[in-house]
Amino acid sequence: MNLFLSEKARANAYLASIMLVSLVVRALIGLVRPELGLAETALIGLTTMLLAGPAxxxxxxxxxxxxxxxxxxxxTISACACGMFLYFIALHA
Structure with missing residues (x-):
């Protein structure tokens, strides 16, 4: 994959792909829970970044x-973020 991309292009692709994945996850969750605010959206982005970033x-x-x-x-940080995600978004009505 990285044969044709420079280091800077790969870094930009990494950031763009994390933002795109976070946006898609937020949009899908927003279909079910449209009342989510800015704090919940930030938590979705953080959790998505922690889980999708390494891959x-x-x-x-x-x-x-x-x-x-x-x-x-x-x-440990990823588990805490997933726990907060479950509590504030999935379980908290």
Whole structure:
């Protein structure tokens, strides 16, 4: 994938793909819960970035985003974001 893209182009593609995925997720959730506010939208973006970011980075750069010594804190932060997502968006009416 990265044979024809420069480092800057891959970085821009990484940011654009995270924004696009966040937008699609927010739009799909907005169909079910149209009353979500700015705080919930930010939480959707954060959770999407934490979950989709490493996979997109590996796809574009052929390298892991998170170093092995940083995986436990990243998993902890991701789990907290998913928990907040479930509480505030999925369960909180």
């Amino acid at each position: 997109l980075y590996r796809m574009l750069f052929d390298a892991p985003l998170i170093k092995p010594e940083k995986r436990l804190p990243y998993v």
